[in-house]
Amino acid sequence: MFEARLIQSSILKKVLDAVKDLLNEATFECSDSGIQVQAMDNAHVSLVALNLRSDGFDKYRCDRNLSMGMSIATMSKILKCAGPEDTVTLRAADNPDTVAFIFESSNKEKLAEYEMKLINMDQEHLGIPETFYSCVVKMSSHEFARIVRDLSQFGENITIACTKEGVKFTAIGDSGSANVKLAQTADASEENDAVIIEMQESVKLSFSCRYLTCFVKATPLCSQVQLSISNDVPLVCEYKIGDIGQIRYYLAPKIDD
């Protein structure tokens, strides 16, 4: 039997909001160590890797490893039915055809159960090599979301250029161009708003605004975002999920024709 309980359904609601624009369906791999999801978007341009550790759940039991193919749209619909203060429990049998989502109100007076059919999926699982990145930028997730939103109005790509001095985001389009420069924070006491750059080598790469716009849907999960960039490899955009895990988005760069 598989059972995982979270006191705050809001975490799972935010996780679904962070993936539903990219993924139609995904396999949830459940084991003793927790729940892992790795899935590409339909166009195979980006990859989402979600990790929720078992010790981050309020209750977690997984008697045998399970691979559950889930419709993200259906799961998102179900999670919209949970109140923000509700406790959520995911439950499945050992060889499941369905998974149950059980929502319990904080006063325990309302109990709602939603059962979702699982789907058979034949997903390709990609091996992500251990990569040493030339630049790692930590910054406010809200600032990053704002930059993506603002610059997306001017072009279909955002070029990220990172040097020792700071990080520069640029978009160029038919109507004009836009750029935002962020200097590395000198005094990092305002931790959440600080811009911290670890740089071995300067980098400059372009990425599709469409995908970056999907990634920043994870902003409510964490006040900080970490961007890992190396020339000619996918960008990694990482948000921590409280004490329970993290979501990483990998995005293949755009290259000059």
Place this chain on the structure above:
Amino acid sequence: AKSQRNIMAYFKVR
């Protein structure tokens, strides 16, 4: 013009 690479060009199928 820039063209979009595929993520599978970087990560191998396991």
